[in-house]
Amino acid sequence: MLYNFLALYSWCYKSLRKSSFMINRLKSIKKSTLVILTLIVLNIVAFTLLSSNIKQNYRTTDTISTSVENNNYFKAGVNVLDWSYSLLRYFRR
Numbered sequence: 001m002l003y004n005f006l007a008l009y010s011w012c013y014k015s016l017r018k019s020s021f022m023i024n025r026l027k028s029i030k031k032s033t034l035v036i037l038t039l040i041v042l043n044i045v046a047f048t049l050l051s052s053n054i055k056q057n058y059r060t061t062d063t064i065s066t067s068v069e070n071n072n073y074f075k076a077g078v079n080v081l082d083w084s085y086s087l088l089r090y091f092r093r
Contacts (some may be wrong), residue, residue, distance in 0.1 A: 026034070
């Protein structure tokens with residue numbers, strides 16, 4: 001029993017020394033670098049959580065089939081391109 005306690009105490013002491021080393025090392029890094037690293041880590045965590053949730057709950061675009069003739073967005077995009085090319089031709093003259 002005493003041996004287990006000493007082993008646990010030794011492990012905790014080593015862990016605390018390592019953590020204090022890490023804390024001192026973090027203190028030596030500039031604040032702006034820490035903020036950037038924190039934002040990158042948070043971005044990765046948020047992306048992972050959201051992407052796993054989307055995969056489970058929503059259909060992908062591969063399973064959604066729409067007809068090109070009935071797609072109003074496609075028609076609107078073609079109309080905008082035609083309009084912009086006609087303006088370009090008008091101002092080139």
